[in-house]
Structure formats: structure tokens, C-alpha cells
Amino acid sequence: MESMKQETVQDSAIPHTPRVGVYICRCGGNISDVVDTDHVAEICRLIPGVAVSKVHTFMCSDPGQQTISDDIRQEKLDRVVVASCSPFLHELTFRGAVMRSKMNPYLYEHVNIREQCSWAHKHDPRGATAKAIQLISAAVGKLSHSTPLEKIRLPNHRRAMVVGGGPAGMKVAADLAACGIPVVLVERSDRLGGKLPILNRLFPNGQAATELAAKLESQVLSNPKIEVLLKSEVTTVSGFIGNFEVAIHGDFGPSGHATDIHTTVGVIVMATGFKPYVPTDGEFNFKRHPAVVTTVDFNALLSKQKGDARTFQFDGRCIRSIAFIHCVGSRQVDGVHTPAVDGRINTYCSRVCCTTVLNQALQVRQRFPDTRVYDLHQDIRTYGRGHEEYYTDASRAGVVFYRYHGQEPPEVTNTNGPTSPLRISVKDYLSWGEELEIEADMVVLAVGMTPGPCETLVDQLKLPRGEDRFLQEIHPKLRPVEISVNGVLLAGTSQAPMNIQETLAAAGAAAVKARAMFTTEEVELNPYVAEVDAHLCEGSGACLTQCEYDGALAMVEILQDGHTVRKAHVNAGLCVGCGACVAVCPTQAINVSGWRIDQYDAMVDGLVRDLTPTTI
């Protein structure tokens, strides 16, 4: 990439005395119930450089932000501190606010006096108040050494890679391509559709899964902007938003031979889907009796049923009764369920299996009236639009319900050989906790969802996973399709269990974010990356030994006063600003912009500043 200009660390002497505005948020009581915000404001006025110090009920609200803008204008502020909640929530809000008032956004500091003061020291209001003052004082100290910074601008490759060709991946690709954005769609299997081909009649509208798959597929295949790569996988990926370098290996060569392609994309969408949970051998007698199957198997069995038999057929036998067991591989309980090889249990609910069971149970009752159906559940979670109907219809169609507690899952045993019925013992809480035994010719296990395979991308892009191993979104309420790696988006069940409609909605949400990223020719990155002072750098290369990010740092030869010298050089796109290099530089030639050593020193001075009113 084009070399960055090697900026020197600006002289820390500030040309004029800064005028800092300090704003303290009550957070509607979240802060002011513990921290004495008025006192904090009063004391902060005593910090050298502070021109204005004010309190507001909600700094983030419009009037709160307006106060800052007004003061920047009227009080000629050139630096601003807001002491409120976590910067994770509002640093960008306030940076935006100062920017609108034509102040450099990097002359803004955010102090967290909610999570770090009022919440952490709920029972020590005095301590919390004192700490708030110290933290603000540190921020003011830092600001007095801050210099204006500019965002880093880098080229943006207008092309998206979508990984996974299930409903989520197909929807994202179709949406983006319809807006003119080229897409490469990478699918590891030999067909598009994800799980759709193994599904049957879909809830909530009884549509054939194949029909839905065909519609989505035709949108993908008919758009020349989408390059579909089947039987292929991403082998390496590196880079950053706007500039991801990927290598894809697959059987897509002209003669069907394995080939590798290398390409650059601006955005990566993870639509890697889910894997149905596979019960362990013997779990509910799975693999110990041929008639213990999963809901996935049962979908296939349902579509294979022929003729007008009044009884469900399996292995050439009439199945007179079927027992469905919910929550297999989901809602597992510590101490009850055996952990998987990685030591984990799946404590989460898989969201789709309840309605899946009722959909299947109802189909059995409607098509095979001589087959009885039992349903063993903990809760019936038919939450969605058109889902509850499956529950009421199944009840009306004679499905018999039993309720077990998670700590006491039903037990399934063979009564005799592989063609004999199975025995299910359950403590049923619809009949006051009675221990019941049910015999059934077949047992269907409602298997949950586990995350799809995407280790290569997870490892190479350092994508976070949650406790449940699904990809972890930035904010579970507000930003469900974004992940902490900029330029990577999540679509569908790679993020969490969901049904097809929800998957398509999540895919649309990811597509709209991807499209927004392509509205500019360049991507903008925060300037918090390492910077080298070419005059101080003696080319020792110590920094390189510490840097963990491939390509972020390199030694380059440059001409200085007629001599060729070795100097460290930063690739701003790849540097994450962790500062590992700063710690080892023998000449202190490398610093992280916005977090320079002199700024830290000033913060420490600020922390220990004596602010008793008499010292002024």
C-alpha cells in the first residue's frame, strides 16, 4: 500500500492555553444517585485550562449536545471532556457533536463515570465522587497535550465476499447485486440453498422449502454481478475494511480442477449458517435403536412417505406412535448433561425446534391419522407470527403433550429388538409430576443448532465468538449484524439460531450495512495507529519483534542526508494501535497517535492533581 507520511510527534508545547469544556452527565440518576455531580462540576472548574464545567441530566440527548455546541461557539472552547457512561456507548456521539461545531473530533475525551464510578462504587458515594473528579482531571491533562488528528483514508474496493450460500448468503448477495455491487459468493458444498434442500414443508406458511430455495437461487444465478463459487472455501484472508485480500480454493476451474483465486474485497459477510446438533451415541438411545431419529432425519422421512397409508411408514413397518422430544442439544443444564469434547454444554435455546416439532407433529396427524403423536417439552416456544397456530392445531389434532423439567430429561430405552417399540420414562408436570412410561414405535429428537464451520475466517480475522460459540455481534440489541472487526458483517444463523424469515431479515440488515460502506470511494479509519518519528528511529527493528499483526510494521530503507538508512514503517490499515511496539523502542521513536507517552504522563499528573479548593 501507498506509504504513509512519516509524521513527527508534534511538539508537546501547546501554542496557547487550551480552553476545555467539561460536561458531567447525571444519566437520569444512573450517575447522580451516587456521584455528587454538582460537586464534581464545581471542583472541575478549578482544573487549569477548564473554561466551562456543567452538569446535564442526559448529555447524550439533543439539548445536552446542543449545550456543548453552544459553548464551543460562545465560550471559544477548543477541547471537550464528557464524563458520562462507557465510551463504547457514546464516545462517537460526542465526537460527532464537537465535529458539528467545527472542532477537531480528536480533541474530545470521554470519561466513564457510570460503569467506573457510580456503578462500581454504589455503596461509596464519596469515593465514587472523588474518583470521578480524578478521572476527569486525567482527561483534561491528556487533552492539554493532544493535537488535532485526521482520519486515515484508504481506498475502498467496491466488491463484497459472502461466505456461505444458504438463505442468508443468497439473500445478501441478491440484495447487494441488485444495487449494482459485485459479489463473490463462496459456498463449500456443491449447491446453493444451505439447509433448505433438507427441509420439507416450512413453517409458518406451509411452503415447500424447495420452492423458496429455487426463488432465492434464481435471484442469485440471474444476476451477472454475482460470481458463485461452489465447492470452494476461503483459505487465507487478511487486510481490513475496504481492502481484504482473500484466497479461495475450490473446484471452479474451467476443467473442474481444484484452483486457487486471489481477490480483493471491501466487505466480508459471514453467512456460514449452522450445524444441526448431533446427539451423542446413546443420548436418548440415539444409534442404539434405528427408530430414534432427529428432526432433520424426520423431514426426509416425511417427504419420502408414499401413497395414502393411514399410518406413518419406517423401514417397511407401520409406526403407530411417535414421541417427539424437545430441546435435544439445547437448554442443557450443568451437571445433568454431559459436556461436549470442548467441555461445553449448550445452555441456549435453539429457537426454531419447538415450531419445527409442532409442524412435523401436525403433518403426521393430518396425513397419518392412525399414528399417535406424543410431544415431550419443557416450554412450547411458538413465539412467532403464525407459530402459535401450529400449537393450537396440533392440540386439536390430538397430539398428546407432556412436560418435563430441564433437570429431569426423559429417558429412552429399548423394550426389545430394533423393531420393537421404545420406552420413554418421563416425570410429567402436566399431571402433577407423575412418573409416566410411554411406549412409542419411533422417537424423534428435536435437535438444536450449533454454529457452522468457519474456523479459518474466525482465526485469521480474529472474529470473536460468544459463550455459545456463535459469532458475537457488537451489541446484542442495537447492532446485531455487525462484529467488532470493521468491514465484516454477520448474516443469519452464523450469529444465533433463527428461522428463515428472521435469517432473511438479518441478511437484509447486513446487506444494507454493506451497501452503506460502499457509498464512499475511500474508507475512513481512526487515526489511533503507530507513528514513527523518523528522526529518532535508529532502525533497531525492536518494534517488529513485538508486533502481532501481520504487515502492520516493516523496516524500509529511505534516503536521509544522502545515506540509505533503515527505518520502521507503519501500515496504517493493518496497525490496530495496541502499542506493543511503543514499549520496546530504545529511542522512543514510535508512539500511538492520540495515545502518546507524553499524553499518558499528563494523565498521570492529572490523576494525582490536588484539587482542594484552597490550592488555587
Place this chain on the structure above:
Amino acid sequence: MIASANSQRHKDAVIIGGGIAGLQSALDLADQGYKVAVVERQASIGGRMISLSKVYPTLDCASCITTPKMSAAAHHENIELLTYTEVNSITPGPEGHTLVVTHKPTYVNADKCIGCRLCEYACDTEYPDVFEQGLGSVRAISVAFTNAIPQKAVLDADYCLACGLCLRACPTDAIEFDQQPRQESIHADVVIVASGFQLNALTIKPQYGAAHNQNFISPLALERLLAPHGPYGRVLRPSDGKIPDSIAFVQCAGSRDQTIGVPYCSRVCCMYAIKQAMLLSGSLPTADITIYYMDIRAFGKGYEQFYQNAKAMGINFVRGKVSKIDSAGQDDLLVHVELTEEPQDCVRKQRHDMVVLAQGMIPQWNPTGFSPVRIGSDGFVATPDPISPCSTNVPGIFVAGTAAGPKDIVDSIAEAGAAAMEAARYLSMRAMPGHSPRTVALEMMA
């Protein structure tokens, strides 16, 4: 057609409803450069979410995470907010849709009002505060709530005595008693309906007798009681201001019941009841908290774990059907519940200080009669196309959030993004050579 279109205001997209879904759709479209107007009938944007206390499953303070979205929308150069505005009609046409809206009189000149609230302080006519669910009171002229957007005073003509105190107090002469409703027609290429939900009546099940006792409270009112900046600053029961020490949540109290016309599940009440129970046990550590339920529907990401945490905190989960609720003594309530879990007491009667009824979610706005947009049998906007879950029956009109059925914040946000994408897709096809909106409409209908 063309002539009148010229005299109209034109937008790429109009969003009906400034709740979290509408705002997210607006932001997602505006971020792509489209010009968007948000039509909101209330005096402030923010919808239901801004009035919540904390939100499951993160227990983030709702104000803290809603205000940035509100503020981002307010400051976005491509977004125009039309608050206190009602939609009269949406007429689709071959060249886009014509919306007729009415700007209701606020009796305050928005250009002059600086939001100083001096009028509000001066006014001495009070009435129950709708934002606080009637728990507090508000002046006849006021800014909707602390973090409302826009920060402009609105005068409520139903309560105003026209005494003129505000007129004298206003430093900018912004108050205009003679304002009239103003109609406007807006031309838009796409429309997103994000008109949200409301709760059905607390009294919908006569057997619960909520009409006869003040200590039945709406979950929305409890949200306000639990909010750090709520009306009382703490949880008090309405009848006598007592700090309640036994609180019951009765689930499905307006849902999953064909006899009341709401056969479906309202999807969020299990989770908010758990959340409210957790928050209550934080603010009233010694109180007994019981949740009577049929099924706990903790289906979302992290929700089951949230439920298990609540159980571990000692919140009582009792599975059973509440058959009726009587008054017990003056203010207390006696909950009759049919239990299926324990053989000892099939019908238990339990006294509580306060009962929270999980009212059902129903649509807030019925587009029938205002537009050709069709609704489903549940009253929410119908979405006939399975591969485009945000499309309505009318090409170029999309739907997002709870306008298309109950859902929580995260699902509303995802759907809002998807609706914005569908809209963007429609708009960019329109922009392609050879495609007029008419042909797009025909293609999409095919």
C-alpha cells in the same frame, strides 16, 4: 400529475413512525444517501423504547441506548423529522406514492421555540402525563420528556385554559394560540410503515377484575416506575403509595386467548416480565416476586441464560393458569391459579400487593382505509412474500418492526435494516436505465 408533483415536497423515502424500527430504517437509508422523512404522530421520536427502563437481555438503560439513535436521526443531513404529524392517506401511483399528512397544531412556533421550558414552568394547569403512563402529571404546555427530540414545547388544547401565563413567560414569543392544523402532501418513491404496537386493555379479561382495583398495573407503567428518572424515583403501589412486598406477574393476560381476539403470542412479555422481576428484586430486595406463566418463551440470543439467572436470583416461577383475581381486603389482590406442577394444591390462592398483567401487543395503526396496504388476520401488516419478509402487498411500500407483528428491539432493528434494504433495492432498480418505477412495480408484482 407532474404539475402537482412539482408543487409537492419530494422524498426518496417516507417512514411512518419514529420508534426504534422507523429510526433504524431511516438511518440505514440516509446512510446510503437517500433523502428520508420520518412522520411521527407524537411530539417526540423514540417510540416505546425511549420510555422503557432497562432492556433485556443486556440490562442496558433504555434511554442511554435510544437517545443516540434519536440524536443520530435528528442530526443526519438526509433525514427530516416531521413530528406531531398524522398520516391521512397514502396513494400509490405509477411514479411513486403520494402521502397526505396533517401537521397538528402545537400552538408553539417551532422556529422560535428554544426549548427553555419557561412556559412549562409558568403553566399551572396539570394533567396526567401520558409518557409516565399517567403516574405523574404534566403541564398543559410542555416539552414531551427530558430527552425528547425535538426539544420543543407543545400545548395540549384539551387541557389549556388559555390563561396566557405561558405567553408572558416565553422569551421568544413562540406561543401562537391561533395555529391551525396544516395539511401537506409529500411525494415519496418508497414508504416504510413502522407504526409500531400498543397494548390491549388492562381490563380485557373481566375475570381479572382490573377495572375494580388500582393495584393492577400495566407493564408499561412498571417500566416507568423502574426507570431511574421515573415519576416517583422508586417503586410504589398506586393505591396507597405502599412499598410493595409481594408482586405478581400474570403472563399471557392479553394474548394466546382466542376469546379476546388475540390468539397469538405477544413474544416480548415473558422476557420483559423476567427483566422487570430482576430489576424489582434489585430495588426491593426483600419483596416476593412471582411470575405465573404457561410457557416461558425465552427464545432469543442469551435469553434462556437470562431466564436461568432470574431463577437463580430467587424469582418464583409458577406454572399455571390464573383463572381469576379477586380483591383481598382493601388494596391487596388474591390470585387464583390452577397448578399442574404440584399435586398438593391444584388451585392455589395467593395474596399479592400488586399484580402486573402482561397485556397483549396489538397494532397501533391500521392502514386500511388510509392506503391499499393489507393486514393479516392478526391485524398487523401482512407480508405475503416469503423471500422478502418486509414487503407488503403494495410494491414500494415496506414494513418494519412491530407494525408487522410483535417483536423485541433486536428483531425490530434487524427487520428495519432489511426493510431499508428492500427499499434501497427498489430505489436503485428505479434508478437503472430502462426501469421506470412502473416497470419495477410490475416486475415485483409478477
